[in-house]
Amino acid sequence: MILEHAELSVTPGREAEFEAAFRSASPIISASPGFRRLLLSRCVERDNVFLLLVEWNSLQDHTEGFRGSPGYQEWRRLLHSFYDPFPVVEHFRPLFIVGPTAPGT
Structure with a gap:
């Protein structure tokens, strides 16, 4: 398993628009062969920063x-x-x- 990591700095003021676009884009990546799962998180200290973690088979x-x-x-x-x-x-x-993991990890 490979974990893709990207810190996404979104242009300030466009955060809600980005979240909506990401929801629209998520089926594209999830349909890709080798995709396992994705987590998008929003930074607590910096409103315009998101963390993208994607698990791939390879x-x-x-x-x-x-x-x-x-x-x-x-x-x-x-x-x-x-x-x-x-x-x-x-x-x-x-x-x-460390800790509980989802099936298949």
């Missing part, structure tokens, strides 16, 4: 599969105009998990 499922798909073009159209600056996306391999 790095290639994200970097080649999703990013190389026609769905990604729609994802970009719906979401990329909100970011200032554009986020750095990094991938992590979990070392250990």
Whole structure:
């Protein structure tokens, strides 16, 4: 399992619009082969900052599969105009998990 991490800085004042667009875009990524689950969180201290965590079966499922798909073009159209600056996306391999986990993790 690979965990994609991106801190999303949204242009101030566009947070509600971003959340609505993200809801519209979420079926696109969730239909991608290798997608496991997604968590979008909003920062408590900085209203315009969101944390995106996406679990993939493999790095290639994200970097080649999703990013190389026609769905990604729609994802970009719906979401990329909100970011200032554009986020750095990094991938992590979990070392250990403490606490209850969802089935299949």
